[in-house]
Amino acid sequence: MHDRVFKHTEAHKLEDPERLRWLSPAEVISHLRLLPGMKIADIGAGTGYFSIPIARALGDVGQVFAADLQPEMLELLRQKLSQQDAPGNIKLLQGEASGLPLPDRSVHMAFYANIWHELPNHDAAFAEAVRVSVLGGKIAILDWRDDCSPPPGPPQEHRISDEAVVAFLKTKGCRRVASRHVGQYGYMVTAELTPAP
Numbered sequence: 672m673h674d675r676v677f678k679h680t681e682a683h684k685l686e687d688p689e690r691l692r693w694l695s696p697a698e699v700i701s702h703l704r705l706l707p708g709m710k711i712a713d714i715g716a717g718t719g720y721f722s723i724p725i726a727r728a729l730g731d732v733g734q735v736f737a738a739d740l741q742p743e744m745l746e747l748l749r750q751k752l753s754q755q756d757a758p759g760n761i762k763l764l765q766g767e768a769s770g771l772p773l774p775d776r777s778v779h780m781a782f783y784a785n786i787w788h789e790l791p792n793h794d795a796a797f798a799e800a801v802r803v804s805v806l807g808g809k810i811a812i813l814d815w816r817d818d819c820s821p822p823p824g825p826p827q828e829h830r831i832s833d834e835a836v837v838a839f840l841k842t843k844g845c846r847r848v849a850s851r852h853v854g855q856y857g858y859m860v861t862a863e864l865t866p867a868p
Contacts, residue, residue: 675788675789675791675825675829676740676741676789677717677785677786677789677825678741679741679743679744679747682717682718682743682744682747684823685717685718685720686718686720690720690823693823693854693855693856694853694854694855694856694857695854696720696721696724696725697724698853698854699721699784699813699853699854699859700721700724700725700728702811702851702853702859702861703725703780703782703811703861705725705728705729705733706779707729707730707732707733708729708730708732708733709729709733709779709780710733710734710735710736710777710778710779711725711729711733711734711735711736711778711779711780711782712735712736712738712771712773712778712780712781712782712800712803713725713735713736713737713738713782713784714738714768714771714781714782714783714786714796715738715739715740715768715783715784715785715786715789716737716738716739716744716745716748716763716784717739717744717747717748717784718744718747718748718751719737719747719748719751719752719761720784721782721784722735722737722748722761723751723752723757723758723761725782726758726760726761727758729760730760731759731760733760734760734761734762735760735761735762736761736762736764736773736777736778737761737762737763737764738763738764738765738766738768738771738772738773739763739764739765740765740766740767740768742765745763745764745765748761748763749763768783768786768790768795768796768799769790769792769795769796769798769799770799771799771803773803774803775802775803776803776804776805776806777803777805778803778804778805778808779804779805779808779809780804780808780809780810780811781799781800781803781804781808781809781810781811781864782810782811782813783796783810783811783812783813783814784813785813785814785815785824785857786814787812787814787831787836788814788815788825788829788830788831789825789829793839797810797839797840797843800864801864801865804864807863807864808863808864809861809862809863809864810840810845810861810862810864811859811860811861812836812859812860812861813853813857813858813859814830814831814833814836814857814858814859815830815856815857815858816830816832816833816852816856816857816858817830817831817832818832819855819856823856824856833850833858833860834850836850836858836860837850837860840860840862843865844865845862845863845864845865846862846863846865847861847862847863848860848861848862849861849862
């Protein structure tokens with residue numbers, strides 16, 4: 672694990688109630704355009720800040736695959752899911768963005784929340800998103816704006832601009848690439864993936 676990865680020892684920051692003020696899951700979900708029955712891969716799910724509300728938005732017929740590199744993060748999410756009111760349509764998976772334990776063509780969207788700047792190999796992560804997504808599937812990348820200074824968020828030199836993410840996805844042949852500011856400090860880029868030749 673390299674030095675850009677958000678460590679499980681800092682997981683309490685993910686649960687800070689103040690985070691709800693500057694990054695509302697409801698606002699993020701409104702831009703994902705979820706439909707009942709969709710299957711979503713939440714890559715870098717952490718403690719489930721987005722996995723749980725996405726699962727609730729999808730309803731019982733949808734499913735969230737909450738994937739994280741760190742087993743400690745998944746254990747924290749597992750504890751949340753043991754509570755009585757927790758959604759039952761979340762499956763926990765341990766794996767890297769470049770090697771997800773998911774079958775080919777198994778999800779409708781690959782969602783990366785505040786981890787794109789951490790990934791050591793965007794090409795490999797993108798290829799994996801294409802592999803696990805159905806034909807016409809989507810990718811959504813939520814990350815920290817580079818025109819906002821920390822805190823919160825990673826150091827300035829680790830941030831990747833939304834323009835760079837848009838350019839990357841366009842070079843990969845993605846269609847309908849769109850970018851918007853989300854919350855106080857973030858952006859989200861969404862696009863339709865094209866199948867690998």
